[in-house]
Amino acid sequence: MELFNFCRELPKVELHAHLNGSLSKSTMLQLKRLNADSGVKDETNTFMDEFVMGAGDTRNLADCFQIFSIAHALTITPQALQIATILTLQEFQDDGCCYIELRSTPRDTPYMNKRQYIDAILEGIRNHDASNIISRLIISINRNMLQKESDEIADLAIEYFQKHPELVVGVELSGNPTVGDFQSFVPALTRARDAGLKIALHCGEICNPGEILEMINFKPDRLGHGICIHPKSGGTEETWQALCRSLIPVELCLTSNVNTKSVPGYDLHHFKEFYEAGIPIIINTDDKGVFATSLSQEYMLCAETFQLDKTQLARLAVGACQHVFDVKSRDTVKSKVLEFVNKHGLCL
Numbered sequence: 453m454e455l456f457n458f459c460r461e462l463p464k465v466e467l468h469a470h471l472n473g474s475l476s477k478s479t480m481l482q483l484k485r486l487n488a489d490s491g492v493k494d495e496t497n498t499f500m501d502e503f504v505m506g507a508g509d510t511r512n513l514a515d516c517f518q519i520f521s522i523a524h525a526l527t528i529t530p531q532a533l534q535i536a537t538i539l540t541l542q543e544f545q546d547d548g549c550c551y552i553e554l555r556s557t558p559r560d561t562p563y564m565n566k567r568q569y570i571d572a573i574l575e576g577i578r579n580h581d582a583s584n585i586i587s588r589l590i591i592s593i594n595r596n597m598l599q600k601e602s603d604e605i606a607d608l609a610i611e612y613f614q615k616h617p618e619l620v621v622g623v624e625l626s627g628n629p630t631v632g633d634f635q636s637f638v639p640a641l642t643r644a645r646d647a648g649l650k651i652a653l654h655c656g657e658i659c660n661p662g663e664i665l666e667m668i669n670f671k672p673d674r675l676g677h678g679i680c681i682h683p684k685s686g687g688t689e690e691t692w693q694a695l696c697r698s699l700i701p702v703e704l705c706l707t708s709n710v711n712t713k714s715v716p717g718y719d720l721h722h723f724k725e726f727y728e729a730g731i732p733i734i735i736n737t738d739d740k741g742v743f744a745t746s747l748s749q750e751y752m753l754c755a756e757t758f759q760l761d762k763t764q765l766a767r768l769a770v771g772a773c774q775h776v777f778d779v780k781s782r783d784t785v786k787s788k789v790l791e792f793v794n795k796h797g798l799c800l
């Protein structure tokens with residue numbers, strides 16, 4: 453089987469996908485029509501051309517923030533948010549994704565409060581035909597939040613985890629890495645963890661060894677990106693050794709890192725060092741809409757850049773199953789990948 457088709461058909465798990473950043477152009481156009489039909493004020497008109505891009509186009513950081521703001525403007529009502537969730541899950545499923553943890557920051561809009569925001573995504577997950585994909589939600593705390601708001605989000609996450617433990621699985625910290633101080637989020641994250649939620653932290657997006665060490669010492673269940681950890685990509689010997697000792701699984705997002713120029717090129721991505729050192733890694737999209745990518749494309753890029761064969765790709769897919777936050781789904785997802793592996797006569 454040709455490598456492209458192999459990457460598509462290989463059952464994959466997506467563990468780092470921001471909902472609003474994952475909206476495809478076609479989803480955005482559908483939401484735009486929906487909002488027009490339901491009389492929602494359209495604030496995106498002037499920006500429409502910005503996200504109409506062809507395949508293979510790349511985006512710079514300014515474009516990316518522009519597209520985020522369009523996506524936010526489009527998911528302003530519960531109905532639009534629910535449809536955005538359903539369409540996005542469908543796209544991941546069509547791309548061979550068999551388990552996904554979508555993440556999103558609950559926000560107040562003129563049409564809904566934070567609770568209704570979470571309800572809308574959960575409704576989307578429930579209403580999506582789940583025959584080929586298991587979908588879960590991670591609730592995001594944004595680094596630009598004041599302590600009061602991050603406490604409020606942690607409380608909501610705990611409340612929804614207790615009400616819907618089958619759907620809400622974790623809390624994560626994300627947002628502009630130059631803003632906010634990790635320590636100020638520790639109380640909220642600790643409460644969420646004590647309540648049974650899993651924790652993921654965006655880590656090392658900029659060179660900040662002190663914070664990276666604090667994050668690793670916090671022992672989250674997963675780290676996101678982990679760019680400035682290895683000395684070759686802006687980290688220190690100390691941050692790298694701390695990660696090697698902790699063996700915390702890291703969610704890697706190649707296209708996102710290259711497009712935002714956090715990493716100078718695919719061949720210089722820290723995937724190589726992490727892979728060779730045996731750090732548990734998971735390949736993800738981050739924002740497939742913003743960066744015009746897909747999960748199978750990320751596997752393909754990894755294979756092409758680092759000369760991985762089908763067996764090595766399948767090992768990555770199997771390994772990722774160990775790190776899904778919904779512990780009860782681990783065996784189900786893993787057996788799905790192994791079934792594919794056996795069917796294709798690969799020996800892991």
Ligand SMILES: [Zn+2]
Nearest residue numbers: 470626676738
């Ligand atoms: Zn991210």
